[in-house]
Amino acid sequence: SDLQAALSAHVANLDEVFENLVAGQIVMAERAGDSATVARLTTIAELVPHVKAAAMSPEDRIVNALLAAENATRYIRENIGDITGAVVKRLNEVAEDYSTKGKTDEAERVRRIAREAGAMLF
Numbered sequence: 001s002d003l004q005a006a007l008s009a010h011v012a013n014l015d016e017v018f019e020n021l022v023a024g025q026i027v028m029a030e031r032a033g034d035s036a037t038v039a040r041l042t043t044i045a046e047l048v049p050h051v052k053a054a055a056m057s058p059e060d061r062i063v064n065a066l067l068a069a070e071n072a073t074r075y076i077r078e079n080i081g082d083i084t085g086a087v088v089k090r091l092n093e094v095a096e097d098y099s100t101k102g103k104t105d106e107a108e109r110v111r112r113i114a115r116e117a118g119a120m121l122f
Contacts (some may be wrong), residue, residue, distance in 0.1 A: 007051040021037060022048070046091050058082075059090045066091070072113045076120055088118045 078095035
C-alpha cells in the first residue's frame with residue numbers, strides 16, 4: 001500500500017532493467033485499456049528517481065548533479081562548499097568505471113570535471 005516504502009526497501013533493485021520493465025508494463029496496460037494499472041505503474045515510475053536519490057550518499061548526489069549540469073564549471077563555483085575530497089574521489093571512480101565499460105568520451109569528461117573540482121578545492 002505504501003509504494004515509496006516498498007520501493008525504498010528494494011532500492012538496490014531499482015536499476016535500468018526495472019525502469020524498462022515498468023515502462024513496458026505501462027505500454028501493455030495502455031493497450032489493454034487498464035487505466036488503473038497505468039496510473040499505478042506511472043506512480044511507481046515517477047517515484048523511482050526520488051527513492052534512488054534519497055538512498056544516495058551526499059557525494060553521489062553531488063556527482064550526479066555535476067554530471068547533469070549544463071555547465072559543470074559554474075556548478076562547481078556556485079556550490080564550492082559542497083565539493084570535497086570525497087566528491088573528487090568519487091568522480092575519479094566514476095571515470096574509471098566508464099573507462100572499464102569502454103565509454104572513453106564520458107570517462108574523459110568526468111576526469112576533466114574531477115580535475116577542475118580538485119583544482120578549485122585546493
